[in-house]
Amino acid sequence: MASSLERRSGVSLWRQIADQILHSIAVGDFAENAALPPEVALAERYGVNRHTVRSAIAALVQDGVLRAEQGRGTFVLSRKRLSYPIGARTRFSEGLQGQASERRSVLLESAVEPASRRVAEGLGLAKGSTVIRLETRGEADGEPVSRATGWFDAGRFAGIDAAMAETGSVTASFQRFGIGDYLRQSTVLSARHADAADLADLDLQPGAIVLVTIAVNVTPDGQPIQFAETRFPAERVELKLSAL
Amino acid sequence: MASSLERRSGVSLWRQIADQILHSIAVGDFAENAALPPEVALAERYGVNRHTVRSAIAALVQDGVLRAEQGRGTFVLSRKRLSYPIGARTRFSEGLQGQASERRSVLLESAVEPASRRVAEGLGLAKGSTVIRLETRGEADGEPVSRATGWFDAGRFAGIDAAMAETGSVTASFQRFGIGDYLRQSTVLSARHADAADLADLDLQPGAIVLVTIAVNVTPDGQPIQFAETRFPAERVELKLSAL
DNA sequence: TATAGTTGTCTATATCAATAGACAAATTTC
DNA sequence: GAAATTTGTCTATTGATATAGACAACTATA
Numbered sequence: 180m181a182s183s184l185e186r187r188s189g190v191s192l193w194r195q196i197a198d199q200i201l202h203s204i205a206v207g208d209f210a211e212n213a214a215l216p217p218e219v220a221l222a223e224r225y226g227v228n229r230h231t232v233r234s235a236i237a238a239l240v241q242d243g244v245l246r247a248e249q250g251r252g253t254f255v256l257s258r259k260r261l262s263y264p265i266g267a268r269t270r271f272s273e274g275l276q277g278q279a280s281e282r283r284s285v286l287l288e289s290a291v292e293p294a295s296r297r298v299a300e301g302l303g304l305a306k307g308s309t310v311i312r313l314e315t316r317g318e319a320d321g322e323p324v325s326r327a328t329g330w331f332d333a334g335r336f337a338g339i340d341a342a343m344a345e346t347g348s349v350t351a352s353f354q355r356f357g358i359g360d361y362l363r364q365s366t367v368l369s370a371r372h373a374d375a376a377d378l379a380d381l382d383l384q385p386g387a388i389v390l391v392t393i394a395v396n397v398t399p400d401g402q403p404i405q406f407a408e409t410r411f412p413a414e415r416v417e418l419k420l421s422a423l
Numbered sequence: 424m425a426s427s428l429e430r431r432s433g434v435s436l437w438r439q440i441a442d443q444i445l446h447s448i449a450v451g452d453f454a455e456n457a458a459l460p461p462e463v464a465l466a467e468r469y470g471v472n473r474h475t476v477r478s479a480i481a482a483l484v485q486d487g488v489l490r491a492e493q494g495r496g497t498f499v500l501s502r503k504r505l506s507y508p509i510g511a512r513t514r515f516s517e518g519l520q521g522q523a524s525e526r527r528s529v530l531l532e533s534a535v536e537p538a539s540r541r542v543a544e545g546l547g548l549a550k551g552s553t554v555i556r557l558e559t560r561g562e563a564d565g566e567p568v569s570r571a572t573g574w575f576d577a578g579r580f581a582g583i584d585a586a587m588a589e590t591g592s593v594t595a596s597f598q599r600f601g602i603g604d605y606l607r608q609s610t611v612l613s614a615r616h617a618d619a620a621d622l623a624d625l626d627l628q629p630g631a632i633v634l635v636t637i638a639v640n641v642t643p644d645g646q647p648i649q650f651a652e653t654r655f656p657a658e659r660v661e662l663k664l665s666a667l
Numbered sequence: 668t669a670t671a672g673t674t675g676t677c678t679a680t681a682t683c684a685a686t687a688g689a690c691a692a693a694t695t696t697c
Numbered sequence: 698g699a700a701a702t703t704t705g706t707c708t709a710t711t712g713a714t715a716t717a718g719a720c721a722a723c724t725a726t727a
Contacts, residue, residue, distance in 0.1 A: 185619065187713065189441070189482070190630050191684060194433025195616075202615055217703060228686045233704085238433070249704040250693030262611070265664065366664040367506065370614035370632050370657040372442045375429070384432065388614050388632055413614040420509065420610040420664060431683070435714060461673060472716045477674085493674045494723030 184225060192227055193234035199225075200239060201414055204255055214252040215245070242384060263324070263411065264419045265366060265392070284347050287380065288314040289340035291333055298330045301395050301406035309333040313343055316380055323381045324416050326389075327409040336404075353404070361404060364397040370413065381412050388413040428469060436471055437478035438630055443469075444483060445658060448499055458496040459489070486628050505568055507655065508663045509610060509636070528591050531624065532558040533584035535577055542574045545639050545650035553577040557587055560624055567625045568660050570633075571653040580648075597648070605648060608641040614657065625656050632657040 184195050203209050215221065218236070222229040236253055239245040247253045290312045299306040310330045317325035329349070331339050335356070342352035353361060373381065373389045381389070389410040396405040411418065428439050447453050459465065462480070466473040480497055483489040491497045534556045543550040554574045561569035573593070575583055579600070586596035597605060617631045625633070633654040640649040655662065 185622065185630075186685095188628070188630050189435040189438030189714090190616075191433040191435070191713095193684075197433070198616055219703085230687085231685055234684080236704095247704065248694085250695075250702080252694095252703065368612065368634070368662040368664060369504075370634050371446055372439075372632065374443070374446070378429070388616070390612070390614050390634075418612040420612060433684090435683095437714080463673090474717085475715060478714085480674095491674065492724085494672080494725080496673065496724095 184227070191234075192225075192231050193238065196221075196225055196227070196232060196235035197238045200235065201244065204244070209255050211255055214254055217252065238384070262419045263416050265363075283318055284349070285316045285318060286313060286340070286344045286347070287316055289343070294330065298406050302330065302332055302403045304332060311336060311340055313340060315343070322415070323412070325409055325411050326377055326380050327407055329405055329407040331405055349405070358398060358404065360399055361396050362399060364395040364401075364403065366392050366394045368392050368418070373410070373412070377410050381410070383412055383414075390416065390418060392418070428471070434630075435478075436469075436475050437482065440465075440469055440471070440476060440479035441482045442630070444479065445488065448488070453499050455499055458498055461496065482628065504658070505563060505660050506663045507568070507660050509607075527562055528593070529560045529562060530557060530584070530588045530591070531560055533587070538574065542650050546574065546576055546647045548576060555580060555584055557584060559587070559593075566659070567656070569653055569655050570621055570624050571651055573649055573651040575649055593649070602642060602648065604643055605640050606643060608639040608645075608647065610636050610638045612636050612662070617654070617656070621654050625654070627656055627658075634660065634662060636662070 184192050186192070200209070200215070209215060215236075216224070218229050218232050221232045225232065236245060236247060240247055240253075244256060245253050246256055291309060292312055293307045294302065294304055294310045296306050298304075298310060299308060302308075302310070304310070311333045313327075313329045313331070315327045315329070316323050317327065339352050339356070342355050343349065346352055353359075369391045370388055371391060373383050373387045377383065377389055378387065381387075383389075390413050392407075392409045392411075394407050394409070395403050396407070397403050428436050430436070444453070444459070453459060459480075460468070462473050462476050465476045469476065480489060480491060484491055484497075488500060489497050490500050535553060536556055537551045538546065538548055538554045540550050542548075542554060543552060546552075546554070548554070555577045557571075557573045557575070559571045559573070560567050561571070583596050583600070586599050587593065590596055597603075613635045614632055615635060617625065617627050617633045621627065621633055622631065625631075627633075634657050636651075636653045636655075638651050638653070639647050640651070641647050
């Protein structure tokens with residue numbers, strides 16, 4: 180596991196080390212509440228100066244992932260990643276049963292606007308048709324775990340923004356429009372660095388990675404009702420694929 | 424889209440800008456073969472010095488994404504990402520029909536070793552059982568698009584390394600062991616920065632992101648036959664989820 | 668053929684990142 | 698209480714990152 184570091188890559192060594200420590204915690208190499216190897220040992224493992232390791236640790240302490248105690252050691256605080264299921268009947272809150280005690284979806288913003296080409300195609304509308312855009316954040320135990328942008332046909336779903344604000348749930352909002360069940364028609368998955376807006380909304384540190392899903396939800400008879408792009412912080416969430 | 428930059432984050436400004444330009448290309452903000460805004464305009468947009476923008480562009484030119492021509496401008500070269508389907512019958516070569524004319528899987532290394540806890544659980548073996556590990560790289564039109572590590576029960580699949588080297592295909596190798604069909608039992612998806620080994624094997628630049636799938640393949644009657652971790656370069660591949 | 672617009676190169680300076688070494692402060696162990 | 702272990706703080710030096718300004722080289726076009 181001597182994954183070495185890249186110099187003059189534009190990413191500082193301390194950040195690379197911090198990312199690797201985060202990854203080790205997520206993968207389970209360092210157990211929760213366990214002590215990290217001492218700074219001199221980490222410095223030797225990564226082939227860097229002790230001060231460089233200290234910079235990495237300082238960032239993670241600042242982040243609330245580690246706690247350093249003089250004379251004792253440095254300890255892991257972080258909880259492990261959520262495993263978020265994706266399948267034909269993906270619903271935000273249902274999937275996290277048992278993994279987080281409190282989960283909810285917060286409406287950050289809503290807007291009515293003309294559909295871009297991409298959105299229009301996804302929803303099967305003419306380009307420039309009016310759509311409602313909802314910006315939401317998913318939280319589990321008070322921590323942000325997803326950031327979604329969803330588009331809906333404004334003609335068919337007028338007022339869904341209010342319903343969403345009231346119920347805090349897409350599923351419940353759909354029910355008000357007579358849609359009891361819906362399916363995921365397609366999902367495309369990618370990953371990238373979080374942009375500035377997502378850094379702020381998801382409470383991430385610069386350089387963080389987000390998993391991105393682009394999905395179309397349809398009624399059981401195949402009518403598209405929602406086009407959505409969702410960003411998940413890769414350090415906190417993994418996606419578990421089940422039957423589509 | 425004035426996504427601002429984060430200073431003293433451990434990620435240099437030029438790399439953040441390079442990542443944003445890559446993202447803009449991927450999303451379609453900059454069309455293929457089109458000229459980027461001139462350096463002075465980009466510098467103003469990002470609120471940095473022109474030289475900083477030049478560093479970002481230089482990295483992307485080195486990367487083969489952009490081409491700069493003195494006196495004319497800077498142009499987008501990048502081809503679009505492969506869309507790699509994932510479903511119950513995922514096979515490397517089948518999925519890329521029509522997207523790449525030449526595709527193959529190269530065996531990089533094989534080893535016989537005791538199973539780690541993780542691998543043993545995935546394959547339903549006792550921890551420490553002997554397994555065969557195959558390291559492979561997938562290529563499309565000569566460009567690396569995946570990097571997989573697969574484990575197989577050494578008792579049942581003795582010689583699969585030789586079969587793989589000869590046929591260059593997992594599916595064909597399984598057929599020699601009497602397995603005509605197999606299914607994907609589970610897939611867990613995450614993302615992280617590429618480590619040094621993947622950077623080399625996938626011909627990536629430092630800071631690149633990889634999509635990681637961890638999957639178990641089973642025979643139609645549910646017997647696990649392969650445990651695999653596959654890394655896809657996020658800048659070249661997206662994953663399209665279909666029926667599992 | 669000018670001229671405007673663009674990328675390429677150079678010098679200089681300030682700040683961040685990384686290395687190196689020494690020692691202090693706190694905790695645990697013998 | 699003494700020794701060993703570990704984190705915290707300080708000084709100093711080097712290289713990468715970022716800013717600033719000036720001008721050269723090349724291209725397109727009026």
